[in-house]
Amino acid sequence: PKVCSGVVAVLQPLSFDPDHTIVISNSGCTRLLTELTARFQDHMSRFCGPPLAWPLEGHEEANKEDLMAAGAGAEEKNELDPRIAKVCVQTLANLACANEPEKLEVGKPEFAKLPEAPGSVDVIVAAGGIQILGNLMSTHMTNPRLLEDAMCALSNIAYVSVDIQLEIGRVCIDTVVGVALN
Numbered sequence: 001p002k003v004c005s006g007v008v009a010v011l012q013p014l015s016f017d018p019d020h021t022i023v024i025s026n027s028g029c030t031r032l033l034t035e036l037t038a039r040f041q042d043h044m045s046r047f048c049g050p051p052l053a054w055p056l057e058g059h060e061e062a063n064k065e066d067l068m069a070a071g072a073g074a075e076e077k078n079e080l081d082p083r084i085a086k087v088c089v090q091t092l093a094n095l096a097c098a099n100e101p102e103k104l105e106v107g108k109p110e111f112a113k114l115p116e117a118p119g120s121v122d123v124i125v126a127a128g129g130i131q132i133l134g135n136l137m138s139t140h141m142t143n144p145r146l147l148e149d150a151m152c153a154l155s156n157i158a159y160v161s162v163d164i165q166l167e168i169g170r171v172c173i174d175t176v177v178g179v180a181l182n
Contacts (some may be wrong), residue, residue, distance in 0.1 A: 001043055001045070001084060003039065004036055004040065004084055005045075005083065005084050005087075007032075008033065008036065008038075008084060008088050008091060009087065010089040011024060011029060011033070011091050011093075012090055012091045014086055015090075015091045015094035015095055016031070016094060018097075018098065019083060021094060021095055021097065021120075022098050023123040024091075024095060025095055025098050025119070025120040025152075026135075027076070029060035029081040030092070030095050030120045030124060030127075031100050031123050031126075031127045032091065033088045033091055033092050033095070034088075034123070034124050034127040034128070034129045034131075034132060035127060035137060036084060036088050036127075036131045037085050037089055037132050037133070038128070038135070038136075039090040040082065040084040040085045040086045040088070041082060041135065041136045041139055041140075042082065042139065043079065043081050043082060043083075043084055043085070044080040044081060044082055044083075045081065045084070046068075046077065046078055046079065046081070046083075048070075081146075082136075082140060082143070082169045083134060084147065085146070086145065086146050086149065088141075089133065089146065089149045089150050089151065089153055090149045092120075092124060092129065092153050093149055093156055094150040095120040095124070095154055096120055096121050096124060096153055096156035096157050096159075098119065098120050100128055101131075108151075113116065119160070121156075121157050121160045121164065124157060125157065125164060128155070129153075130154070130157065130164075130171045130172060131165055131171050131172070132165070133150045133153055133154055133172065134171055134172025134176075136150055137151075137172070137175045137178075138172075138175050138178075139148045139174075141178065141179070141182060147179050147182070151176070151178075151179060154168055154172075154176065
């Protein structure tokens with residue numbers, strides 16, 4: 001969890017830039033993020049302190065007390081939260097905006113084209129991302145920020161095709177309606 005937390009913490013801010021989004025998508029990270037969302041959907045940790053929910057062997061004394069935030073926003077930062085899954089979902093929502101196979105054009109002949117890769121939405125859907133997002137929302141119906149991010153991801157995914165919209169309906173419409181009514 002500690003390593004995965006670090007990886008997603010690096011990818012998430014990069015995913016807000018359209019050029020980086022394309023590079024992240026083409027790198028194979030989209031599938032990894034989808035799988036990490038499923039793997040860590042129940043892993044709870046705080047914003048501050050170690051993401052591991054248990055002390056490391058031989059370091060029990062150092063891990064007796066969790067680091068706790070102080071000051072503005074401390075209450076929210078100190079709550080247990082599925083942080084890794086939440087950051088993965090935020091990143092996937094951004095990657096789903098790069099929904100077409102794209103080539104990066106830098107303006108120089110040697111950089112004119114990168115190999116074509118499947119769009120990030122195709123990768124998310126193929127990796128079971130619709131089911132994963134539905135399960136995540138069902139598990140965390142009292143987590144408004146996670147629900148907002150998961151709905152955003154589903155919305156961005158749904159934008160691509162009617163077939164994907166129908167698949168979202170088949171797989172998790174009950175959860176989507178439950179979120180809307182919540």
